[in-house]
Amino acid sequence: MGPSSRRRGRGARERILETSERLFRGQGIGGTGMDQLSAEAQVSKRTVYQHFGSKNELVAEYLxxxxxxxxxxVFDRDDLSPRERLLAAFDRPRTVPPAEVTPLCPFIAAAVEIADPDDPGRRCARDYKMSVAARFTETARQAGAADPEQLGEQLALLLDGASARTRALGTETLPTAQAIATILIDNALRGAEPEAAGA
Structure with a gap:
């Protein structure tokens, strides 16, 4: 099967998305041109734009x-108590080898690279970050935190900070972030009813 046949294949959209994920994560959104992306996905630029109206829309779908x-x-695990789920958010992902530095969160990277607040990718990054805080907040409420909204925002901020600092320094910072999270969580749960603080 030649390149032209592959371009017409039903898997073109998936190849475009897989290639965009690899390139955007590896060299940045701005550093990835559509010529390179289409070449590595083995499709024409016209095919890319048939599936995604613009690079901005492709970025949003990738996110x-x-x-x-x-x-x-983390948040859907039923083998952990709510407190344990809050702390599990700061565990190294099981798919990441210990020697590999955690890459920058793609949503933070997109927010940094995309200046327009109304860009679909920027909106997607904002919505995702709000959803992370919301999941922290709901889990904090289940754990019995006195102020779950505050704890949720604190943990979301801490997780983002750990991601950015890991990328900037080239060293793992999640263990330190988890130690800080433990203090924040335990302070928030102090004085809560035992039934609320349990699983």
Whole structure:
């Protein structure tokens, strides 16, 4: 099968998205040109724009696919208590080798690179970050935190800070962030009813 046949294949959209994820994560959104993306996805630029009206829309779809359910591997675990789920958000992802530095959160990266607040990618990044704080808040409420909204925002900020600092320094910062999170969580749960603070 030649390149032209592959371009017409039903898998073109998936190849475009897989290639965009690899390139956007590896070299940035701004550093990835549509010529390079279409060449590496083995499709024409016309095909890219048939599936995605613009690069901005492609970026937004790439972000939507990255974590559509907002950290289900942490917040949807039924084998952990609410307090343990809050702390599990600061565990190294199981798919990341210990020697590999955690890459910058793609939503933070997109927000940094995209200046227009009305850009679909920028809106997607904002919505995602709000959903992370909301999931922290709901879990904090289940854990019995006196002020779950405050704790949720604190933990969301801490997680974002750890991601950015890890990328900037090239060293893992999640263990330190988790130690700070433990203090924040325990302070928030202090004085809560035992039944509320339990699983």
């Amino acid at each position: 939507r696919r990255h974590d559509p359910d907002t950290m289900p591997e």
